[in-house]
Amino acid sequence: MRVIKLNKENLFPFLEVISEKADLWAPVKKGDKHVFKVVDDFSKVELSTTRTILPPRKIFLPPTFSMFNISEKGYEEDFSHVTKKILFGIHPCDIHGLLTLDNFFKQDYLDPYYLEARKNTLILGLSCWPDEYCFAKSTNTHIIEEGFDLFFTDLKDFFLVWIGSSQGDDLIRLKPEFFDENLTDTDIQTYIRWQTERDKAYKWGINFNALPDLIELKYRDSLWEKLGDACLACGSCTNVCPTCNCYNIMDKQFLGGKDGKMIRYWDACTLEEYSEIAGGENFRKKRADRLKLWYTHKLQAYISKYGKPSCVGCGRCIVTCPVDINVRTVGKALLGEKEDAFWLRFNKEVTK
Amino acid sequence: MEKENNDKLKIGIYELTGCAGDALLILDCEKELVDIFNAADIQSFLMAKSDNIDEELDIALVEGSVSTEREKEELLDIRKRAKTVVAIGICSCFGGIQAAFLDQKEWEKNFKKIYGDTKMTHTKPVQSKPIDAYIKVDYYLPGCPIEKEQFLSTFNRILRGNPPELYRFPVCVECKWNENDCLLNKDIPCLGPITRAGCGSICINHNLPCVGCWGLVEEANLTSEFQLLQEKGFDYDFIKKKMANFSGTGIADFLGNLKGDKK
Structure with missing residues (x-):
């Protein structure tokens, strides 16, 4: 997997470019909590959130939606919830959640309402820092190796960006000048230090x-x-x-x-x-x-x-x-x- | 093409003691009113028309609770005339606010406290009760007032001989769908977990706790809700009053049997 570097000030301009042809969903504030919402004002995007109130599955299968329109002529499937989307700011545990849902909705009977929405959504993951309620280290879901198109690890002044799919790579190619292919030893050391500290931040676990x-x-x-x-x-x-x-x-x-x-x-x-x-x-x-x-x-x-x-x-x-x-x-x-x-x-x- | 009236089911919409909010809501379905009147023969609907005929009915929608002898007789008469009776709104379904003291066996004393020795000449008042205290009710459509979409869908289903299809879970489910932060977790006394859904968690969407105006959900865990509110520091009488406010018959037994009641 290719890893490149993105300077912090280029994140929102990058999101703006890639969301021209799709709705960008990202965590924004709601009261003291956060929720995933379609954003057009990028200053509202929250980078250091913990969990959103509802998990990101609401973006693929809304709490209520119409499956068919029925008329005298018969019925017509309704896929109006399926639109081109980019989901930015999803944490490793929630990406694991989507992979788990994939297992359900792909077994025996394929669920077109889920799978179509999934196909039309790009996953742009974001690293996170645990609070006192997180225990993803116990479930080994604090790290992620698949299930994303891009994954951003927030290292304070810059992001390391993992390119997880060819669609993710296409996004990078829209603005290659924002990214730096050459990682320095210091960058890599910064990442290793961050990872060690992050793992230590999980204060409790379950066997x-x-x-x-x-x-x-x-x-x-x-x-x-x-x-x-x-x-x-x-x-x-x-x-x-x-x-x-x-x-x-x-x-x-x-x-x-x-x-x-x-x-x-x-x-x-x-x-x-x-x-x-x-x-x-x-x-x-x-x-x-x-x-x-x-x-x-x-x-x-x-x-x-x-x-x-x-x-x-x-x-x-x-x-x-x-x-x-x-x-x-x-x-x-x-x-x-x-x-x-x-x-x-x-x-x-x-x-x- | 418009159906002739004699092909349509005969409907009566009646109001007993209540705020008339449910009848008003029906009248407020402005976009659908033509459809409503086209789909059914509305024989009696006092709020909407003056040429009311009170004869045999296919379906009677009854709003409000029974709080006088005359209303009791009216209700018994409606039951006799109608093949199907639907209770609409919290007062008709569970008693509503006017049945908040159903758990106390002291109605007459309370009545006297409020009205003194005033002579009631019009009709004899009785303790306010939901309509199923007197008649068999076929379907219940709760709400305070009833919710428009749910009413239209229910009305349509009943016209076709199908039972209503309503949410049977508590407000919390819709509240989560609307992605609200739980008010109970912020120590605000919310009755969402014991109250039936259908309102779209409208109060909590506006940061106000649920007051229980749709009545108790089938599986309301009253003991747990009560103790949870106690643990959050609310006092016994406050919780009791809050829970009693709307749910009438649904909650009377629970509140009447609470231990530690000092009064």
Whole structure:
């Protein structure tokens, strides 16, 4: 893989040039948090963010979108969510998240709504610095070797830019004068130092290797009941997870009579309706069972199929769940490590 | 081509105790009004027209809660005349604000406190309750007021003999879709997790906490929400009042059985 150098002041001019024929999505501020948004004002692009509220999968499959337009003549597929896009500022863990989604949407039945959007989006990754909620080093998703067209490592005064695809190379060729092919020894030393420091900045971790066995051994543990008692079933953990991919569909008929739409929207296995079938029977009526399914899927089943968890260590469930049910507290509870969490303090018997 | 009236389903839209916001919302569907009146034979709709006919109906949409004897009789009559009854809006579905004290068995005492010895000549007031306290309800369309898209889609489905297809999850789901930062995590008392979605998390989009005006979601974990708010430092009575505000019958049992109630 070719690596070149970009001076900091050339980043925004470069983004401006390459986004002439595509929407540029990048992290911008929303309150105290960040979100991916289409930007035209490059001064709003945030370079030193941690996680965005929603993961970048919203750019490929929006929370709700129309799949078909239905009329008397039949139905017409609706791909209006597929436009030319450039996604800048996506961190290694989130790129791993997309690679995980690729596995889902390419297996058995190809999902055209995802794959078309994916094909039309260039991935411009950006390095990051962990905060107290990141644990991507435990999932080995703090580094990335594939899944991007360009990857920018921020070394303060300049970026080292990894060229990951021929499409990425085409972008560089639009403004080759911005880049320097010749890296000095000092540049390389700066990179190595940065990497060592960055790795040290991960302050805690989880032993994911032990979790598949522990989930098996503790499948009937009272832990799950305790989690289910406190869980608000708000679906937030699934909505913010970069590897969750379930959806539901809903018909929207128009009043005039004969036309309508089929809407697809993000579903969550932690919601009650998810496991309900015709006639009202529900396979996972209990929240405890639904949480067990989610964690078994993320921390055990996916590992047995792909050799790694479908958790990428982004920390979104940790900052989002109001009752502290997240990969950190559940993982640590499975490992028998002490943690402080609302769900552990919660008492379902007494409210006074 | 316009259908003749006798081919269309006969609809009645009725208002009991409430702010009339749901009826107003229907009237406010200006772009779709022609379609609504074209798709159905609107026999009775007091807010929209004066030549109302109260006879046999295919579908009755009922807004508001029952708070007088006369409304009770009106409702029983509607049920008798209509093949399908749909409760529209929070008051009709769960009781709304006027049913906030359903958990207390002291309605008469409270009534006296407010109205004193005033003689009610018009009709006899009763404790305000949702319509399913008196009649069988076929479908529920909650909202405060109901949401336009959801109303149109539901109305259309019911006209075709299909049950409504509504979101059955809490506000939090739509709130995340709108990429809001969770207010509970900022120690703001938000009822999103126990409140049914459909509003598009409109309050939280404007940085205001959810007040629960769409009623309880089916699986509301009230105990967890209550303790979470307590842990964030809100006091017992504050939380109780906040939760009771809109959800009427949905929450009366929970609040009535809370331990440690000093009053």
